[in-house]
Amino acid sequence: MAEGNPGMTGGQTQENLIPGVKHVIAVSSGKGGVGKSTVAVNLAVALQQLGARVGLMDADVYGPNIPMMMGVSQPPEQQDGKIKPAESYGVKLISMGFFVPDDTAVVWRGPMIHTAIQQFFRDVVWGELDYLLIDLPPGTGDAQLTISQLIPLSGAITVTTPQEVSLHDVRKGMMMFQKVNVPLLGIVENMSYYVCAHCGTREEIFSHGGGERAADTLKIPFLGRIPIDPAIRMGGDNGKPIVVADPDSPQSQAFRSIAEKVTAQLGAGAEAGTGSSGIESLLKKIKRPLSS
Numbered sequence: 179m180a181e182g183n184p185g186m187t188g189g190q191t192q193e194n195l196i197p198g199v200k201h202v203i204a205v206s207s208g209k210g211g212v213g214k215s216t217v218a219v220n221l222a223v224a225l226q227q228l229g230a231r232v233g234l235m236d237a238d239v240y241g242p243n244i245p246m247m248m249g250v251s252q253p254p255e256q257q258d259g260k261i262k263p264a265e266s267y268g269v270k271l272i273s274m275g276f277f278v279p280d281d282t283a284v285v286w287r288g289p290m291i292h293t294a295i296q297q298f299f300r301d302v303v304w305g306e307l308d309y310l311l312i313d314l315p316p317g318t319g320d321a322q323l324t325i326s327q328l329i330p331l332s333g334a335i336t337v338t339t340p341q342e343v344s345l346h347d348v349r350k351g352m353m354m355f356q357k358v359n360v361p362l363l364g365i366v367e368n369m370s371y372y373v374c375a376h377c378g379t380r381e382e383i384f385s386h387g388g389g390e391r392a393a394d395t396l397k398i399p400f401l402g403r404i405p406i407d408p409a410i411r412m413g414g415d416n417g418k419p420i421v422v423a424d425p426d427s428p429q430s431q432a433f434r435s436i437a438e439k440v441t442a443q444l445g446a447g448a449e450a451g452t453g454s455s456g457i458e459s460l461l462k463k464i465k466r467p468l469s470s
């Protein structure tokens with residue numbers, strides 16, 4: 179039988195903090211600014227558009243942009259001493275951004291990150307969800323570890339730009355998830371190419387095919403390419419993601435195709451262990467020491 183690791187879990191037994199959630203998916207990136215939050219937002223809404231019940235947890239303590247990107251300015255309400263998530267475009271959402279005033283500089287230390295994320299699982303009324311997406315801070319820090327200790331993740335998606343420097347960090351990030359037994363759902367290559375609005379020429383600003391090569395090397399799925407496009411940036415700035423603002427555009431179709439690939443993978447057996455799959459898949463995910 180697999181053994182738990184009290185060193186990793188602080189000696190706690192693994193209590194199911196979100197029993198109504200079928201699949202928890204981490205959205206990660208090796209570095210900041212590659213479009214991780216943009217992908218998380220559009221993917222969450224695309225999953226909702228496919229008919230799923232979706233939640234989005236903004237755990238990017240260093241830059242919690244999700245409320246802005248989802249057009250939410252009101253903080254969430256309380257319900258029986260718990261937090262009722264905000265809701266936008268049919269997606270339930272919670273963010274560090276709701277609790278830390280914009281102009282406050284917070285130095286996030288490991289235990290603070292742990293406590294905040296734990297509260298997001300324990301004290302937020304998520305209800306029944308098919309997918310809870312977690313927008314992680316970039317890199318391989320405390321938030322990643324905390325989440326992989328607290329709940330059984332169905333998998334991790336990594337967002338990268340195509341060039342080699344970004345991809346180097348992708349490999350490190352993916353190895354971290356592998357070490358804590360989190361399935362790797364695949365790589366999304368963002369800002370893959372630019373199509374000139376005037377002449378239609380396709381420019382590969384950040385090189386070509388790096389995301390797919392990294393997926394091949396790591397033997398994990400390549401989920402798709404998202405172009406660099408002013409409409410995607412505007413969607414983020416205006417609080418209306420492109421999959422809502424222009425659902426029939428090729429950019430939105432690219433996000434929907436990624437959402438379909440993710441649901442297909444999870445439907446094909448990678449159960450979270452949080453839903454109906456029970457003790458067997460929970461046992462598989464009991465944490466091992468990082469050094470093993």
Ligand code: ADP
Pocket residue numbers: 207209210211212213214215216217243368369404405406407408410411412414415
């Ligand atoms: P991260 O979460 O990786 O730090 P963000 O999602 O916050 O990155 O994106 C950084 C900036 O790049 C934002 O202004 C966002 O609107 C923009 N952006 C992200 N992806 C695209 C894209 N495919 N095309 C155009 N702009 C993009």
